[in-house]
Amino acid sequence: MGLLALALVLLSVLLPRPVAAAPAGSSADTRPVIVPGREAEITALFQPHAIGDELAPGWRLHSFGINVGTINVWIEGPETEGQRGYAQVSLDHLDHAPPGAQALTGFALQVIEQPPGSEAAVATLVGAITANDDGAFWGTNVVYAGEPREYPFGFELDHMRLGSMIELWLRDGLVFLLFVTAVLIVMAVDTLRGAPRWHRWALPGIVVLGAGLRVGLSPTVALAPWPYTRLLVPAGKIFHGPGLALLHPDPVWLSDVVTGTELAFSLLAPLAIFAHVRYLLDDHRAAIVAALVVAILPLHLRFSHSDAGFISSITISSTAFALVHQATRGKSKLGGWIALALVGFPIAVVYQLRPLNILYCPLLLATVFVDQGVRTDKQKATPARSIATFLVILLVTFGLGVPQLLEGFGDQVNEGMSLRTVTSALMVVVSPRLNALLNPVFSPPLLTLLAVWGAIDLWRRGRRRLFAFVVGWLLAFLIAHAYIIPDSMYMQARYHLHLIVPYMLLVACGADAGLRWLDDARARKPWLTQRRYQLLRGGALAYVLASPLIHLHGIRNVALNDVQEWMFVHEVREQIPAQCTVLEYTGVGAGPRFARVGIWIENGVQRERYDVVEILQAKQGEPELPDHVRALLEDPPACLYWYEGLPCFAYKDVSEPKAPVCRAIEGFVTLEEVAATRFASRPYDENLAFGLGELDQIELRLFRAYRKPE
Structure with a gap:
């Protein structure tokens, strides 16, 4: 009952907070909205071509996106001078066609971007859409932006096809989150049977402790690179899913869903680690130790309420490992087959989260052969279920x-398998700055020593298969992540989040070795009386519990360039009126800040607060300001804002105070400063540090732009 009550508390925390300041739909807004669930109808417009197909030599159909009632389609081209070219085609309702659009049967088609060499690919795509557009798309499931709706997604359930409804819910992120929560609670209850009574109270207490630390200490910020262009898979599935629309139809910011999703999975981490370690090490006490370590570990706490992606990866992958154990070694035949039926879902999501998670495949397979626990040998795996699990x-x-x-990272895979990566890994292993497990800013040194002791103890006691599995896991991810070594140790700590699970396994083994040594010493050494024995154990526990406060700097220190900008643009987003135009310079693929922070969803329909115009870094021989930006500045709309952000300082020559395009804006319009922030330059993502040079201070500014007086 304690775990069930805890689950209800967790779920109340997981739901995103309402966005009272988000603009409500205007009744005068009659644009048709493309609701979720119509993706198959959109891809049918591209037939006989599918996403990923080559449309012309070197150019392939890359992806599509939906913005209210506009479909944007991208064609990816070859890489030249370190950059990939993209052609873009948009489709709108005929009644809301942009100027210059080509009228088809049901859509207004416009070629937004057509880089040199993409003409044939664009023509192929346009031809396919023209042939497939029969005018029927806007005749079904039509929702209008200003229309009040009773049902999520704007259409009644009895008007939906049953198959589409089921597919929508199966792909929903909240459903997956509830699935993981339910699986972990069931496994926790199962593994606690026969455990000492105090374990049954310790585990819920650890989960509550971890939740309190994360809500109270973990900074709510973006700590991943490219926070304005990437969207974590679990967060995206929650944001666009029917579950959020049903449970929380009021407006919700995308940024809140992203950080809230990571927080939700971080709250489940102690449960996931407990189940995984209990099955792998075959020991209740070791599992309790590992759950406590992840609850208080500063490295995990730092990223628990961010957009890191590794946090959800840790929880979901640990759930997958626990299911593999249950499927292959579970005592219950029925429970084993149920675990087998479920295990594919978390594995699939883990692979979608991060490309390097493919390393989990050999580890998941090897789990079946690890028949040694920390102290005892485990029950033998069932052959039939083991073979089925392999498949x-x-x-x-x-x-x-x-x-x-x-498909997405083939070149990086080849480079990552080079000798340079291994050499870099050897350097990282012994570096107290680059190895987050050795860095006292993020990892308590006594826990690291305990992990080393655990590895030595496994080897000395002949638990060689378990030793090889855990140490091999640690080294495999450490070597793989040595492909990239960031300049900032704070960014490096993010990459080393994947080392946490094998690290905690070794800490649990070290704690077991330490407690066994202490018990033996008490029997042999008269001075180790009952009181001193309890003091030693209590002191060790106090050190562990105090770790978040001892390492508070490692958890809370986010005074970094990228993070400062993320906080600034979120602070000022409501100072810009809805539907205003925001002009931004984004350099090379950094993404427009206000396009992301202005995205919100209401009752399943995504909306954007601003009309964002992006200025990319000009290629050699091109003008600094593209023609469409120059035209916008010469005849500005009634509400225009210019954001002078971090790319103005990052994508420039180091000898310049800021990028030429950012200086040029002042010559076209009158600027009135609306908000600004100034901070000491501390680079985080090196992609936004190339042009900083010796710059000491960075000032980010938001301006209202007006037409210059005649």
Whole structure:
């Protein structure tokens, strides 16, 4: 009952907070809205071509996106001078066609971007859309932006096809979150049977402790690179899913969903680690120790309420490992087959979260052969269920994980397998600055010593298969992440989040070794009386519990350039009136800040607060200001804002105070400063540090722009 009550508390925390200041839909806004669930109808417009197909030599159909009632389609081209070219085509309702759009049967088509060389690919796509557009798209499931709706997504359930409804809910992020929560609670209850009574109270207490630390200490900020262009898979599925629309139809900011999703999975981490360690090490006490470590570990706390992606990866992958254990070694035949039926879902999501998560495949397979616990040998794996588990893992890996990895990161895979990566890893292993497990800013040194003791103890006691599995896991991820070594140790700490699970396994083994040594010493050493024995144990526990306060700097220190900008643009977003135009310079693919922070959703329909115009870094021989930006500045709209952000200082020559395009804006319009922030320059993501040079201070400014007087 304690765990069930805890689950209800967790779920109350997981739901995103309402956005009272988000603009409500205006009754005068009659634009048709494309609601979720119509993706198959959109891809049918591209037939016979599918996402990923080559439309012309070197140019492939990359992706599409929906912005209220506009469909944007991107065609990816070859890489030149370190940058990929993208062509863009948009589709709108005929009644809301942008100027110059081509009228088809049901859509207004406009070619937004057509880089040199993409003409044939664009023509192929336009031809396919023209042939497939029969005018029927806007005849069904029509929702209007200003229309009040009783049902999520704007249409009644009895008007939906049953298959579409089921598919929508199966893809929903909140459903997956509830699935993970339910699986972990069931496994926790199962593994606690036969455990000492205090374990049954300790685990809920640890989860509550971890939740309190994360809500109270973890900074709510973006700590991943490219926070304005990337969207974490679990957060995206929650944001666009029917569950959020049903439970919280009021407006919600996308940024809140992203950080809230990571927080939700971080709250579940102690449960996931407990189940995983209990099955792998076959020991209740070791599992309790590991759950406590993840609850208080400063490295995990730092990223628990951010957009890191690794946090949800840790929880979901640990759930997958626990299911593999249950499927192959579970005492209950029925429970084993149920675990087998479920295990593919978390594995699939893990692969979607991060490309390097493909490394989990050999680890998941090897789990079946690890028959040694920390002290005892485990029950033998069931052959039939083990073979079936192998097939599920391999099917998901080669059906989803490998194709996704090679499609998007093939070049990086080849470079990552070079000798340079191994050499970099050797340097990282011994570096107290680059190795987050050795860095006292993020990891308590006594816990790290305990992890080393655990590894030595496993080897000395002949637990070689368990030793090879855990230490091999740690080294595999450490070497893989050595492909990139950031300049900032704070960014490096993010990459080393994946080392936490094997680290905690070794800490748990070290704690077991330490407690066994203490018990033996008490029997042999008269001075180790009952009182001193309890003091030693109590002192060790006090040190562990005090770790978040001892390492508070490592948790809370986010005074970094990228993070300062993230906080600033979120602070000022409501100072810009809705539907205003915001002009931004984004350099090379950094993404417009206000396009992301202005996205919100209401009753399942995504909306954007601003009309954002992005200025990319000009290529050699091109003018600093594109023609459409120059035209906008020469005849500005009634409400225009100019944001002078971090890219103005990052994407420039180091000898310049700021990028030429940012200086040029002042010559076209009158600028009135609305908000500003100034801070000491501390680079975080090196992609936004190239042009900083020796710059000591950075000032970010938001301006209202007016037409210059004649």
